[in-house]
Amino acid sequence: MSHQPNQPIGIFDSGIGGLTVANAIMRVLPNEDLIYFGDTAHLPYGEKSADAIRYYALRIAKFMLERHCKMVVIACNSASSAAYRVLLEFFKGQALFVNVVDPLVEAVAARHFERVGVIATKATIQSGVYQQQLLHLQPGLDVRALATPLLVPMIEEGFVRNEVSQVVLESYLGHPDLAGIQALLLACTHYPLIKPEIEAFYQGSVEILDSTDVVALEAKRKLEAHNLLNDQRRHAHRFFISDYTPTFEQTTRIFCQEDILLEYYPMW
Numbered sequence: 001m002s003h004q005p006n007q008p009i010g011i012f013d014s015g016i017g018g019l020t021v022a023n024a025i026m027r028v029l030p031n032e033d034l035i036y037f038g039d040t041a042h043l044p045y046g047e048k049s050a051d052a053i054r055y056y057a058l059r060i061a062k063f064m065l066e067r068h069c070k071m072v073v074i075a076c077n078s079a080s081s082a083a084y085r086v087l088l089e090f091f092k093g094q095a096l097f098v099n100v101v102d103p104l105v106e107a108v109a110a111r112h113f114e115r116v117g118v119i120a121t122k123a124t125i126q127s128g129v130y131q132q133q134l135l136h137l138q139p140g141l142d143v144r145a146l147a148t149p150l151l152v153p154m155i156e157e158g159f160v161r162n163e164v165s166q167v168v169l170e171s172y173l174g175h176p177d178l179a180g181i182q183a184l185l186l187a188c189t190h191y192p193l194i195k196p197e198i199e200a201f202y203q204g205s206v207e208i209l210d211s212t213d214v215v216a217l218e219a220k221r222k223l224e225a226h227n228l229l230n231d232q233r234r235h236a237h238r239f240f241i242s243d244y245t246p247t248f249e250q251t252t253r254i255f256c257q258e259d260i261l262l263e264y265y266p267m268w
């Protein structure tokens with residue numbers, strides 16, 4: 001792999017949820033040029049089969065490599081769970097890859113909790129990746145995994161900090177499987193948007209952990225290790241989506257403080 005520091009970082013998600021990770025990367029790595037791809041034509045990934053998600057991820061990674069990305073960040077837990085290994089193998093040596101599962105699992109295992117909860121899409125929970133990786137790093141840890149499929153459409157529709165989100169969250173977080181947890185992992189890149197509400201539900205009795213900052217720091221660590229940190233931004237960040245509706249434009253404002261221009265890219 002012969003990359004230059006001034007090549008961009010590619011970041012992708014099923015839609016705009018991965019902007020929570022992109023925000024953290026912009027903060028931690030302000031000198032990097034970013035190319036974001038939201039596969040809005042296939043949203044939600046959380047309801048798709050692992051094979052379908054792998055197919056989408058391979059095509060999007062190819063798009064990133066055609067744009068000379070030195071690193072590809074899989075800013076989606078459903079895609080990280082289903083496709084990370086396949087991407088590593090398929091594009092071996094062609095770019096650095098970062099997924100959103102490993103950094104969060106490592107951060108949690110380092111804390112030596114006894115019982116943790118994981119909430120995520122159906123695809124992520126059914127993959128068993130969090131459960132397996134947490135137990136691999138901390139045998140004996142009590143992991144309570146719960147699929148919470150209503151949260152992504154709820155957030156995408158802008159139902160945050162209102163009566164609807166409160167009722168939905170109370171119903172999920174009050175589930176008996178999550179009783180007695182010390183920490184809750186937000187294993188979906190959409191969920192940081194409702195972190196304040198989740199924190200309010202637990203009122204400090206449960207630690208709420210997400211992958212935004214740990215993933216940005218992992219990206220920085222990998223770039224440093226390969227002498228690929230950029231010294232200065234040269235281009236405006238670009239944000240592509242595979243299907244366009246005005247709703248996406250509106251929802252983007254919930255995710256990103258900066259005004260960003262979504263460009264339609266007909267990948268499929």
Ligand code: DGL
Nearest residue numbers: 014044045046077078189
């Ligand atoms: N942001 C995706 C994740 O982290 C979930 C959205 C979806 O279901 O497409 O899993």
